[in-house]
Amino acid sequence: MKKLSIFVFTIAFGFAANAQSPNAAVPTVSNAPKPADILILKETAHDFGKIPQGRPATYVFEITNTSTEPLRLENVQASCGCTTPEWSKEPIAPGANAVIKVGYNAYAEGHFNKTVTIFYKDHQTKSLTISGEVYKTPATSAPENSSVQLLKQTNQ
Numbered sequence: 737m738k739k740l741s742i743f744v745f746t747i748a749f750g751f752a753a754n755a756q757s758p759n760a761a762v763p764t765v766s767n768a769p770k771p772a773d774i775l776i777l778k779e780t781a782h783d784f785g786k787i788p789q790g791r792p793a794t795y796v797f798e799i800t801n802t803s804t805e806p807l808r809l810e811n812v813q814a815s816c817g818c819t820t821p822e823w824s825k826e827p828i829a830p831g832a833n834a835v836i837k838v839g840y841n842a843y844a845e846g847h848f849n850k851t852v853t854i855f856y857k858d859h860q861t862k863s864l865t866i867s868g869e870v871y872k873t874p875a876t877s878a879p880e881n882s883s884v885q886l887l888k889q890t891n892q
Contacts, residue, residue, distance in 0.1 A: 774803035775856055777864070784868030787842045794839045797864055799854075801828040810855040812836055818843065819850045819866065842870045 778798040787793050801807040806827035814821055822837040838852055852864040 774801060774807060775854070775860070775862055776800040776802055777862055780863065781865040781867070782838075784840065784866065786869050786871055787840075788873045789842055789845055789870050790873065792839055792841050793868070794837055795866060797836045797838060798833055799828070799836060800833050801830055804830050806830065807856060809834075809836075810857075810859070813853050813855070814838075815851040815853075818848075819852060821852050836864070838864065838866055840866055840868070842868075845870050845872050 776799065778800070782795045782797070784793045784795070806829055808825075808827045809823055812821040812823050818841045820839040820841070822839070824834055828834045836852070836854065840848070840850065847867070847869050849865065849867040852866070854862045854864065856862075
């Protein structure tokens with residue numbers, strides 16, 4: 737019994753000593769303020785729905801500079817060559833809105849989901865997403881109607 741008591745005391749002492757160790761993992765809580773979000777997106781995604789193959793589609797995303805200083809977009813980059821963003825290189829005034837026009841070349845048939853990344857102030861980023869479904873268009877605009885020829889012949 738005496739050996740068991742010593743064993744338990746040794747284990748308890750080891751836990752207590754480890755808890756007091758300066759190297760012990762203690763979660764820290766930072767009271768430092770997080771940087772304010774200075775670029776606000778009115779929306780972060782757009783679904784084009786069904787798009788006919790071969791017809792480009794565009795959508796305009798609205799952004800707002802909520803800081804007290806002009807904000808310049810460092811870059812706006814698409815995830816692939818089929819998506820093209822356009823934006824003003826001029827700084828966005830404090831409190832002002834700007835737009836990013838995103839174009840999609842609907843060349844490939846099927847579902848798509850593409851990302852556009854906005855780089856601004858000290859390499860901060862925000863993402864936009866476009867999605868939709870490209871469907872194959874028929875070879876002709878409408879099937880040929882043989883009744884039209886019959887009507888033309890009877891009206892002569």
